[in-house]
Amino acid sequence: MSPKGVTAAIRAVLVGMLLAGASAELLAQPPHEAQVPSPSNTQSYPPATQAPPGTPWSAQAVREFLGLGPAPDAAAAKRGAPVYAANCSFCHGPQARGAEGPSLIYSELVLKDQHGTLIADFLRGGRPEKGMPAFATLTDEQRKDVAEFLHQQVEDVANRGTFQIKNIVLGNPKKGARYVAAHCLGCHSLTGDLRGLAEKWRPADLQHNWIMPPRTGDRRAITATVHAPQATWHGRVEQIDDFRVVLLEDSGQFVVVARDAGVTVELHDPLAPHVAMIGNLADSDMINVTAYLETLQ
C-alpha cells in the first residue's frame, strides 16, 4: 500500500499536498463538455437528469439556445385562453394546431410577432378573402391576450426546457412487489432503504434512480485495486482513462498511477447489479416496480 519504493512506472504520487480544489481542476472533465447542447440538436437539452424539466433556468436556456424570441407572457396567455376558445378554436383547433383552418404553430405571422403587435393588427382586419373573419369587436387587450396564448402554444411545442413528464405511475404495484421480493431484497429492505422514496423523488426520477442510483457517497463509489510490479494500491477511483488511474486511498492520499506495461487495474462497482439491469429490464417490470415503490410510505 505504501508508495515507497515505487518505480518509474508511477509518474506521480500526490500526497496530502494535493488540495481538494486543485484535484478537482486536474481531474474534472473540461467543464464545457457537460454543458454543450446536443450537437445534433436532437437529444433532450438540457438532459433531464441534470436540470429537471420545468425549471425557469432550463426554459430560458433552451429558449436562448433555440432562438425562440421573448418568453410568452403567461398571465396574458391565460387571459387569452377563453377568448381564443370562443373565437378561434373552431377553425384552428383547441391548441392552435389546425382543424378546418391551418395550424397557427407554424404561422409566419405568429412566429414573427413580438408581444402581440402584428397579431392584434391582423385580427382587427382579418383576411376575409381567405375566409378569416375580422375580430374588430374584441378589445385591443383581448387581441394581444390571444397573441400571447398563441405564443404560449408555440412555446409548449418548441421549448423542451418547459416539458413536463406526465403521471408515469401506471404500473401494477402487486406485480412490482413480486419483482422486488424476487430480485431486490438480497441488498435492500422494504422497511429500511426502500421506504419513502416517493417523497424524496418525483416519479420519473424515482424510476431512473431505482434502476440506476445516483453515484453519491462512498458506499456507491467505484473502487479499484491497482497492481504494479512493486506496489499495490486500493482506493476510490477519482479518474480513469487509458493512460492513468487516480485513486483516493482510505488515508486521504491521492495516488496517480500511470497505466504502463505491467500495471493492472481491477475495478469494483458496488452498483454492478443495477448496471446489469440496464438494457435487460422489461418495461413491464420497470413500471410495476415504480408503481410499487410509490406505495412504500
Added chain:
Amino acid sequence: MKHPRVVWQVLCLAALLSTANANQLDAATLGQPPTTSWPTFNGDYTGDRFSSLKQINTSNVSSLQLQWSYRITEVGAQRGAPVPVIKSTPLLVNGTLYFTIPNHVYAADARTGATLWSYSWADEGGHLVGNRGLGMYQSWLYFLGPDDWVICVDSNTGKERWRKQIADARLQYFTTTAPLVVRNHVLVGVGGDAMDIRGFLVSLDPETGDVQWKWWSTPGAGEPGIESWPSVDAAMHGGGGTWLPGTYDPELNLIYWGTGNTNPVFAGQGRKGANLYTTSIVALNLDTGKLVWHFQLSPHDTHDWDNTEMPVLVDTNIDGRPRKLLAQAARNGWFVVLDRTNGKVLVSTPYVKVNWAKGVDKRGQPIPDPAVQPNVSGSMTIISATNWMSPSYSPATGLFYVNAVEGFGIYYLLDTDPKPSGYGGTVNVLGTNTRFLKAIDVNTGKVRWQHEYPNLNGAPATLGPGLLSTAGNLVFTGDDQGNLIAFGADQGEILWHFRASAAQSNGPITYLLDGKQWVVLAAGDTLYAYTLAPAARGIP
C-alpha cells in the same frame, strides 16, 4: 489610342499578379484521394477519411511532435455554448488551413498556425450547436450562418462575395453543415426539429448562389412515398434534416445523403406509417436532385435517430468481382453495406446491443418492435449509438471504424394529443454509457476488434471525436477525457497519445506539406498540428 492600351496592359499585369497570389483550388484535385491537400469535408468524395500517406506509421508514430497550436481566444461564450468548440474539419488548400466555429471562419498558415484572416457573421437566430466546416470552389469558400444563410467568402481575403438565405430560422430550421462542392453544385442541407420542419437538400450555383434544384426529404401530394404518411399535412411537417454532408460517385453521378429523424420527434401517433424518406440513405442524381433509390434505417422513427451519419463509399471485390458499395454505421445502432448502384443490401446487422428491432424486412431494412416506443410510463431502449462524428474506412484493413456509444435511456411520451407537435417526448439517459472504438469488417458486419474507453462518469452521449485511418496502419481519434490517440489500424493497440486541453472535437486530417506528413485535429477551442520529430523522418 495609346493611353487606353497602357491601362489595359497594367490591368492585365495586375490580374496576372493577383492570380499568381490567389489561392485557387484546382478542380482536378476535388475527388482525388487527399495527399497534398484536404479540399472537402471528408478530404475526397468517398467519405472514407482514409489517407494513403505512410510517412507516419506504426513504427514511428510515438515520436509525433506538436508543431503549433491555434487557440480561439477572442470569441468567448456563444448562445448555448459557454466556450467555442471546433467541430469543423479543416480544409487544407495550397498551404492554408480553413476552419470554423459557429459564426466564425479562420484562415491560418498551415506551416506556422499564424492567422491570415478571419470572418465573422452576426446571426439573427439559429442554433450555435456547431459548425462542420466549409466547401471550396476555385477561390471561393462557402460557409453557413446558423440562421440559414449561405455565405460566399473570398479564400484570399475573407471578404464576403454574396449571401443567400435558404430557410426561416423562426420555423426552427438551422444550418451547421459543411457545404459539399461537386462540379458546379454547392450542396447545402438543413437541420432543426423543434417545430416540425420539412427537411430538404438544396443545390446552389457556386457563382451566384441561385437555387439549381431542391429535393424535399418528404414527398408531396401524389408523389411516390406519400403512401407512407397518413396525410400530406403530416409529410409537410415530417422532419428529415440533411445536416451533414454526403458523398458522391462520379461514375454513377449519384450523391448519397443521410436524412434526419422524423417529426414530431418522439410522438408518432399522428404519423402512422414508415414516414419516407426520413431516417434513410438516399441516392440522388447530382444534376437534377431526383431520387434514384432509398434505404430506410429507422422506419417510423420515434427515437430521434437521425440517419445523417456518413454513407461511406467502399470499393471492394466480392467473389472476384469489383463491387461499388456503400457502408453506414447508423445512429440507431445498425450497420449496413449496400450496393450503391441500386440500394440492394449486402450486410444489415446491429453493431451495438439493441432491443428495438424484430429483424429485417425483405429489403434488409430493420423492423422496429412496436412495443419499444416512447410511452407515458416509459420505455427503455438504446441511446444514439453514434452521431455526427466522422467514421473512417480503410481499404488496407477492410475495416470500418466508428466511435460508438453503448447506453440506454427511458423514453417518455409527453404529447398524447392525436395531433402532436415538436418533440412530444423526452429521453432520460440512465448514465452508464460506455464509448467504444469499433472496427467492423465490411464483408460480414462483425466487429473485428473494439476498444473500450474507460470513463468513470460514463461517456457523454453526443460530443464525440471523428476518425482518420491511414496507410501507415494507423487510426487517429480521441477519448472523452482530453487524450488524442493513435491506434494500430489492424489490431487496435494504442501507439501514441497526447493530453490536450479538452476532448477531441472534430475529425482529424492529414496531408503532405513540404515533404512532411502533418496530422491536424481539434480539441475544444484549439487546433493542434503535428509532424514527426526530424530524426523519425530519417533526417539526422
